[in-house]
Amino acid sequence: MNPPLGVLVASDEGVAALRGHPRLRALRYDPNHEPTAVQRECEVLVHSRFAAELAIAFARKLPRLRLVQTLSSGYDSWVGRLPPGVALVNARGAHGATVAEWVVAVLLSHYRGLAAFARAQASARWQRQTGESLAGKRICVVGAGDLGRNIARLLAPFGCAVTLVGRTARANVRGREELPDLVARQDVVVLAVPLDAQTHHLAGEALLARLPDGAILVNVGRGSLVDLDALLVHTRVGRLTAILDVTDPEPLPEDSPLWTEPGVTITPHIAGMTTDVYQRGWAIAVAQLDAYARGESPPNLVMTG
């Protein structure tokens, strides 16, 4: 049997996840420091915790690197940034249910007016207000992967009419070319696609103008899926509402006008961030790395390098 494969990890969780594994051995790294001689011998790096820019800069200093494993589903930061011959594997499957949970959370909170009741409580006022129900809402989910399917699965029991939109039409999934027609009849449009050349500014003026008055745009993909200037034209007049877990740039600077836009709710890219999701992410990562160590292709391979 070969000696265990050295895997660079940046967190205690990573050390714990690999502990006792017969084919994998954790080696700590800190992307704020230059790689040591031992680290420069490693062929596998797991990206978690630190900003992608830091991890990318560190990874580019590793001459023997062959594989980068992300603990996220999104991997757009890494595209075109790795040396030839370095493959990229993501943690697809770890975040879908958690992100979907956030989508249900923010929609319910919005429709049921929880923020207004919290303000009323803060000033000791018993102020009844009739909320809206998710029941009967027409919701278009753009993205039919792990994320989109989980969003549809959790929304359906509330009595929503959910339409899934994928790159191409297939059973129970509409094609992206139908979007302009579809969004015109929705109460909510959820963006849950990866960022790429085709999806950059997918929610631009052309699409946003088709959304009906009072519609809600939810973004759990990447900030650049939305043309913010175009969106703000619609939110400022009260025509659209936006609930954004992702922005461009991130972190959103303190002086960004977005923070105080009426009708815009922002959470700091936490839709997929819950205590249990790290465990699920590491479980998926270890399975990928184990496949690699056994000479197989990791199931979540997203770029062959």
Next chain:
Amino acid sequence: MNPPLGVLVASDEGVAALRGHPRLRALRYDPNHEPTAVQRECEVLVHSRFAAELAIAFARKLPRLRLVQTLSSGYDSWVGRLPPGVALVNARGAHGATVAEWVVAVLLSHYRGLAAFARAQASARWQRQTGESLAGKRICVVGAGDLGRNIARLLAPFGCAVTLVGRTARANVRGREELPDLVARQDVVVLAVPLDAQTHHLAGEALLARLPDGAILVNVGRGSLVDLDALLVHTRVGRLTAILDVTDPEPLPEDSPLWTEPGVTITPHIAGMTTDVYQRGWAIAVAQLDAYARGESPPNLVMTG
């Protein structure tokens, strides 16, 4: 065919719901005024909109009254308050899904920390925090009627382990006598039972003391299901969290200390109050009244009078 049955209604929605019905005819009433001669001839009154106390006082002035229909599920205010011979019918089935939606809304909002993110946004701070997921939470729902079953139905897809507790044990429902043992292993206990002599102060010191540290008590039944003094002992030390849609009394007075208790969230009895629930309530009420007009027993009869 008999002439249509006169039905006293207090809202435009009621007038609209009965419009064109072959056997029912709406007559407006305002419980703030003395009944007119025509109103005094009516045998059916629908209670909606106005406080139960006002409607009860008005109903007691109607010599020919035979049936009161509530648009709510709860009817404890009416028990023992109607003259002999007046039956009571509720709108069971209208609110279950809506109240269950509120339970999911407040639990998700709590676990995902939405209030903290709203505060961070208000001060333009990108402040990431790891939330908790509903997945894996053990949730005991006390009450296995329309409400309890809807709560269980909506929570299950999130990966919660839901235990339903009814008055007596049956298939998939545990008996109330098991509560002291059951609550000791829960993350959340939801009260969704009617108020009666057996359930008054159901959540008193004996039961509350059995809840594990960090547990959440949710009340969507009636305020008096909870012994507030006992509860506050546990919330003040940070041992328990409470999310209450119902209080005793209601409205909660402005000077009640409950508004500012740490770990206590209050909404003003709106769990079942959404735009669509009135329509569902009226649809159910009309079906009950139609049965009565045809000489049948309304399916939702709760007191025969």
